[in-house]
Amino acid sequence: MVKTLRLNRDRVLRAAIELADEIGLEQLSMRRLAQELDVVPMALYKHVANKDELIDGMLDMIVTEIDPPGPGAEWKPAVRQRILSARRAMLRHRWASRAIEMRQAPTPAILAYLNSVIGILRAGGLSANLTHHVMHALGSRVLGFTQELYTPGDAREAPDMTPFPHVLEIAMAAAHENDSIVGGGCDDQFEFEFALDVLLDGFERLKDQNWTSTPIRYG
Structure with a gap:
C-alpha cells in the first residue's frame, strides 16, 4: 500500500x-x-x-535560497555575494522577478533579506543617509534582477536601426549569452556584475568622502 x-x-x-x-x-x-x-x-x-x-x-x-553572508567579510564583498546569490535564485525560478514586481508590498522574508543587506552596509561604516540612497540606487538589483528598457520581440518586428547609428553601434559592441539572461534583452551575467561593481565602487568612494545628501547648516 x-x-x-x-x-x-x-x-x-x-x-x-x-x-x-x-x-x-x-x-x-x-x-x-x-x-x-x-x-x-x-x-x-x-x-x-x-x-x-x-x-x-x-x-x-x-528568498531562503539566498546564501547568508560569509563570516567576517568586508561590507562590499559581502553585499556583492548576497546579491549574486539572489540572482542565482532568480535564474533558477525565472518567474520570481515578475512576481516580485507584481506585489504591492514586500513579503516578510524579503523584508528580512533587505534588513540583512542594510545591516551589512551600516556595519561597514555607511551612514544611514548614504545607505538610504544606496538602496534606492540598487533598486531591484538587490534582489538579483533588473528590468530592461525594452525587451526584444519577434525579430521580424525589429525596427530599422539605420537612422539610429549610435544605438546600432553599442548594440553590436558586445555579445551576450542567451543562457544567462533573466527575462530578455542584454541583462546577462556580465552586464549584471559590471553594473553592480560600478555601483559598489561608487558607494565606497562616497563612504570614504563622508558624503551626505543632507545640507550642512552653518550658524
Missing part, C-alpha cells in the same frame, strides 16, 4: 514553485496545483487563503 504524503503548507508551496518553474506563473492556478498534488482544490485553502497568499509564500521560500 502506497502511503500518501500528508498535505501541509510547506508541501503546497514547494509543489507550487516546481509547477511555476515548469509552466510559468501565468499558467499557475489553484486548480492546476491541486491536480499536481492529487487533491481537491478546497484542500489547498486550508494552507493558503488564495493565489496571492500562495505567491507570497512561494517568494518567501525562494
